[in-house]
Amino acid sequence: MRPTSPPSGLAYAPNISWLLPELPAGERPRALAEAGFRGIEFGFPSSIDLESVEEARQEYGLEVVLFNQDVPVWDRWNRGYLSDPKRRDEFRRRLDEAMALASRLEAKKVMLPAGVELPDVNRQSQHELVVENLRYAAPLAAQANVMLTLEVINSIDHPGYFLDTLDEAVGVVREVDHPNLRLQLDTYHLRMLGKDLPQAFQQNAPWVGHIQFGDFPKRCQPGTGSIDFPAVLQSIKAAGYRDYIGLEFIPKDEGLQALAWVPDEMRARRVDPTGAHTNDRR
Numbered sequence: 001m002r003p004t005s006p007p008s009g010l011a012y013a014p015n016i017s018w019l020l021p022e023l024p025a026g027e028r029p030r031a032l033a034e035a036g037f038r039g040i041e042f043g044f045p046s047s048i049d050l051e052s053v054e055e056a057r058q059e060y061g062l063e064v065v066l067f068n069q070d071v072p073v074w075d076r077w078n079r080g081y082l083s084d085p086k087r088r089d090e091f092r093r094r095l096d097e098a099m100a101l102a103s104r105l106e107a108k109k110v111m112l113p114a115g116v117e118l119p120d121v122n123r124q125s126q127h128e129l130v131v132e133n134l135r136y137a138a139p140l141a142a143q144a145n146v147m148l149t150l151e152v153i154n155s156i157d158h159p160g161y162f163l164d165t166l167d168e169a170v171g172v173v174r175e176v177d178h179p180n181l182r183l184q185l186d187t188y189h190l191r192m193l194g195k196d197l198p199q200a201f202q203q204n205a206p207w208v209g210h211i212q213f214g215d216f217p218k219r220c221q222p223g224t225g226s227i228d229f230p231a232v233l234q235s236i237k238a239a240g241y242r243d244y245i246g247l248e249f250i251p252k253d254e255g256l257q258a259l260a261w262v263p264d265e266m267r268a269r270r271v272d273p274t275g276a277h278t279n280d281r282r
Contacts, residue, residue: 009242010233011269012262013039013065015212017047018248022255025049029056035256036267041066041246044074045101053105063269065244066109066149066184066210069098076160079153080113082133083126083162087115095137099144109147109210111184112137114163126162131175138178149184149210154192166195166204173207182209186248187227191216197227198235205239214249223261224252244269 014020014037016028023031026049032040033056040056042048045067056062071078071094081091098110114130117123134148141148150173155164163169166185173183185208190200201208213232215225222229236245251258 010236010266011039011244012037012213012266013041013063013244013246014259015041015043015246015248016053017043019251019258020255021251026052029053029062030060031256032056033060033062035259036264037062037259037262038268039063039065039244041244041248043068044072045070045098046072050101050105057105063244064105064107066111066246067098067101067105067107068111069094069113071113077116079158079161080115082112082130083115084118085121085125085129088129088133091133092136095140099140099146102144102146107146109149110141111149111151111210114150114153114161116160117162127168127172130162130172134172134176134181135178138176138181141180142178146180147209148181150181151184151186152189152193153186154189156192164193166190166193166200170204170207183207184210184212186212186214187229187232188212188214188216188219188249191227197232201232201235201239201241205241208239208241210243210246211236211241212246212248214247218252219250220252221247221249221258221261 014032016032020028020031029040029052038061040062053064057064071080081087081094102110118126137148150163150169152163152166152169153161155161169183173181183204185200187197190197213222215222215227217225
């Protein structure tokens with residue numbers, strides 16, 4: 001079911017790594033800005049035309065809501081750096097790069113992929129390393145005015161991914177206990193893990209920093225699968241989330257038609273009479 005009336009303060013941010021695949025990467029930010037969107041997100045920086053993002057920011061005031069810490073080769077053994085003791089230095093180098101890029105683009109959030117389960121490392125040791133790395137990263141993010149997010153990703157599509165349960169991801173965020181680290185919840189991944197979506201958003205509301213939409217079971221745009229998005233939006237509103245919702249899905253329709261369901265009022269952030277963004281949680 002497609003979203004109906006939008007909860008106050010929310011807006012959608014299309015992911016340019018996934019959407020408008022018919023267009024060259026450098027044309028996607030401008031196309032979305034001209035379609036009325038004021039926020040975008042993207043995946044790995046090494047696969048993005050960053051100059052086009054900067055140009056769209058300057059010309060249209062486009063906001064970069066979120067991007068991923070770079071993992072140039074995403075495969076079975078390369079799904080991030082947090083959980084691998086041999087990649088501690090690489091994690092810190094990629095973190096420095098991400099903070100510099102966030103400053104350059106004035107980006108709000110950076111997602112840190114967790115890495116994979118390692119057959120020769122005790123899982124509890126990996127868990128402790130994830131916490132250690134995040135405790136190192138969170139104060140640096142605070143200095144850069146960036147929120148770090150930790151995403152729950154299903155291990156059916158991504159075999160071996162380390163953080164493939166909501167309970168452990170919540171536990172990590174609570175253990176680190178820093179305001180610049182929050183959960184990233186994606187409707188598609190949560191449904192793949194068998195979660196009740198409204199319940200997941202409401203129960204974990206204090207720890208949620210970013211949300212993404214993709215339908216189930218084929219991860220296309222809302223309205224193409226079985227997720228009750230009006231109920232999800234209502235639960236998000238009840239949970240107090242007032243920020244951008246990323247649109248990370250496989251477009252079933254061509255071009256901007258895949259975003260035709262998004263109402264005009266959900267393409268740009270609302271501003272209250274004081275000039276503050278009503279959905280700015282920081």
